[in-house]
Amino acid sequence: MSRILVIDDEKSIRNTLREILEYEKYQVDDAPDGTEGIRMIKENKYDVILCDIKMPRMDGMEVLNLAIGITDTPIIMISGHGTIDTAVEAIKTGAYDYIAKPLDLNRLLVTLRNALARTVLLDETRQLRQKVGASYTMIGESQAMQQIHQMIAKVAPTEARVLITGENGTGKELVARHLHAISHRSHGPFVEVNCAAIPAELIESNLFGHEKGSFTSAFKQHKGDFEQANGGTLFLDEIGDMSLSAQSKVLRALQENKITRVGGEKEIIVDVRVIAATNKNIREEIKNKTFREDLYHRLSVIIIDVPPLSQRVDDIPLLVDHFIQEYCQSIGRAPKEVTPEAMNELKTLSWTGNIRELKNVVERLVILSEGQITQDDVKRYTI
Numbered sequence: 510m511s512r513i514l515v516i517d518d519e520k521s522i523r524n525t526l527r528e529i530l531e532y533e534k535y536q537v538d539d540a541p542d543g544t545e546g547i548r549m550i551k552e553n554k555y556d557v558i559l560c561d562i563k564m565p566r567m568d569g570m571e572v573l574n575l576a577i578g579i580t581d582t583p584i585i586m587i588s589g590h591g592t593i594d595t596a597v598e599a600i601k602t603g604a605y606d607y608i609a610k611p612l613d614l615n616r617l618l619v620t621l622r623n624a625l626a627r628t629v630l631l632d633e634t635r636q637l638r639q640k641v642g643a644s645y646t647m648i649g650e651s652q653a654m655q656q657i658h659q660m661i662a663k664v665a666p667t668e669a670r671v672l673i674t675g676e677n678g679t680g681k682e683l684v685a686r687h688l689h690a691i692s693h694r695s696h697g698p699f700v701e702v703n704c705a706a707i708p709a710e711l712i713e714s715n716l717f718g719h720e721k722g723s724f725t726s727a728f729k730q731h732k733g734d735f736e737q738a739n740g741g742t743l744f745l746d747e748i749g750d751m752s753l754s755a756q757s758k759v760l761r762a763l764q765e766n767k768i769t770r771v772g773g774e775k776e777i778i779v780d781v782r783v784i785a786a787t788n789k790n791i792r793e794e795i796k797n798k799t800f801r802e803d804l805y806h807r808l809s810v811i812i813i814d815v816p817p818l819s820q821r822v823d824d825i826p827l828l829v830d831h832f833i834q835e836y837c838q839s840i841g842r843a844p845k846e847v848t849p850e851a852m853n854e855l856k857t858l859s860w861t862g863n864i865r866e867l868k869n870v871v872e873r874l875v876i877l878s879e880g881q882i883t884q885d886d887v888k889r890y891t892i
Contacts, residue, residue, distance in 0.1 A: 511625055512554070515539040516546035516572060517561040517587070522610075526559065533618065543567030547575050555582050557605075557624045562588035562595065570602065577603040581631060583624035587612065647683050648831045649824035653816045657684065664811050665691045670763070672808045673786040675815030678865030681786040682746065684813055689742040694782055697741025700734050704755075705747035712755045714771050717762075723772020735768045738781045748808070749789035749800060759783075760804045783808065818860040818867060825856050828864060832871040845875055850884040858891060 513535050515526045523539040530537045538553070540546035544567050546560065558576065562569035569586055576584055586599045589610030596607040605627070606620050647654070664671060665688050673681045682701070689699045707715050714724075718733030734743060745751070751759070762768045763783060767776045785808045794800035818825070829847060837844045847855075860866055870891050878886040 510534065510536045511556040511628075512536045512538070513621070514546065514549060514553070514555045514558045516543060516559065516564075516569070518542055518564040519561070522561070526612075529614065529617075530621075535621075543569065543572040546572055547579070550576055550579055550582075555580070556628045557621055558582055558584045560584055560586055562586055562599070563590050570599065573599065573602050573604055583627055585620055585624060646831070647680065647687055648828050649821060650827065651821040651823045653821045654824060657813060657815065660811070660813055661687055661691070664688065664813075666693065668782055669810045670782070670808050671784045671811045671813060672791075672805075673784065673813045673815060674791075675786075675788065676817050676863055677788050678863035679815040679817055680864050681788075681815050682744070684815060685742075685744045685746075685784045685786060688784060689744075689782075692742070692782070694741050698738050699742050699744065700738035701744045701746060702734050703746045705750040709752040709755075712752060713758060716755065717758060717768045717770055718773075719771035720773040723770070727772065730770075733768070733770065735762060735779045735781055736777065739779050741781070743781045743783050745783060745785040747787060748785040749787035749791060749794055753799070753801065756801045756804050760801060760807060763804075763807045818863045822856050825867070826852055828867055829855060829871055832868050833875060836872050836875055842875075845878065845880075845882055847882045848884065851882050851887045854884045854887040855891075 513530055515523050515530075515537060517523050517526070517539070518541055520541070523541070527537045527539060538549060538555075540549055543560075543564055546558075547567070550558065558580075560569045560572050560576075564572075569588070573584055573586065576582075583605035584603070586596075586604045586607045587610060588595065588607075596609075599607050605624050608617060608620060647658070661684065671685075671688060673684050675681050685701075686699060689695060702715065704712065714727075714731065714733065716733050716735060718731050718736055719727050721727055721730050745759075758768075762779065766780065767778055769776055791800055791805050791809075795802045795805060829852065833844050833847070855867075855870075862869075873890050874882045874886055877890055
């Protein structure tokens with residue numbers, strides 16, 4: 510049942526609204542003034558708040574200013590003394606809507622339903638973000654992981670560009686996402702580009718966009734990844750596979766904070782933090798003339814090297830437990846236990862595919878093992 514708070518100094522208005530809203534199956538609380546209303550907002554979770562503007566002690570606009578710093582619940586302002594200017598001010602301040610007295614019952618109920626729909630959407634978005642955040646959690650307490658966490662904590666609040674190095678499957682994307690999540694750009698977009706997966710002839714169009722008619726299949730204008738990441742973070746994964754032509758344009762974008770779409774002439778200003786990653790030895794690529802040294806120096810203000818799983822064996826029990834919990838939850842099955850002998854066996858394996866390989870093995874063990882995951886299961890299913 511949706512819970513609504515009514516803040517109004519007129520008892521007759523509060524009683525009327527309570528009667529109407531309870532008839533519509535809403536749960537209703539009320540407050541006789543703004544001070545009491547703020548106290549109730551701090552102590553309770555409401556789905557919608559109805560607030561009068563003209564009240565003693567604390568008027569509705571003061572309530573609105575305080576409330577939006579406490580909650581993201583939609584606030585509908587109501588008043589019998591309002592003007593267009595008052596309504597505009599309320600909306601600009603952060604009110605969901607403004608309704609004049611005497612209240613039009615149909616309008617009130619429609620506005621309430623719309624505000625409740627917004628609350629549901631916000632809750633769903635919040636839950637989705639939590640799920641997404643959980644899926645990108647960095648697991649590990651080894652010394653190597655502690656050093657990475659410390660580095661991220663220092664670097665994330667800055668605008669410094671970061672180059673993340675490490676073998677395939679070590680979790681370079683997790684480091685990039687964690688950097689973004691605790692930076693001041695966290696509310697902006699995180700745009701990931703796999704440079705190895707995009708054909709060389711399309712990489713520039715993907716990164717910088719293109720104008721309609723700039724090439725055969727360009728049927729409409731397209732905004733590239735730099736524009737889409739504006740205000741946020743652009744993650745260039747496997748940048749060691751980027752063509753030299755695209756590298757030169759990326760270098761210019763980093764130098765000038767401007768890009769030009771393929772087939773276009775207009776310069777577009779972009780505000781993007783670039784994080785790059787590679788599994789290649791970039792210094793060797795520079796020697797081989799396949800990677801620009803000036804771009805390397807632009808990207809590698811900070812270098813974070815993610816160690817292979819073989820160098821953080823102590824993290825394997827934590828990772829195994831995390832993957833079991835995650836996978837069993839996704840299939841609606843109770844988590845399986847791993848015997849100490851099985852865990853020790855997992856620690857002895859080489860894990861050339863690193864964490865990605867470990868995750869696949871854990872899922873295989875959950876599916877194929879009977880009861881507990883035993884040492885025999887590990888030997889049988891990790892060949």
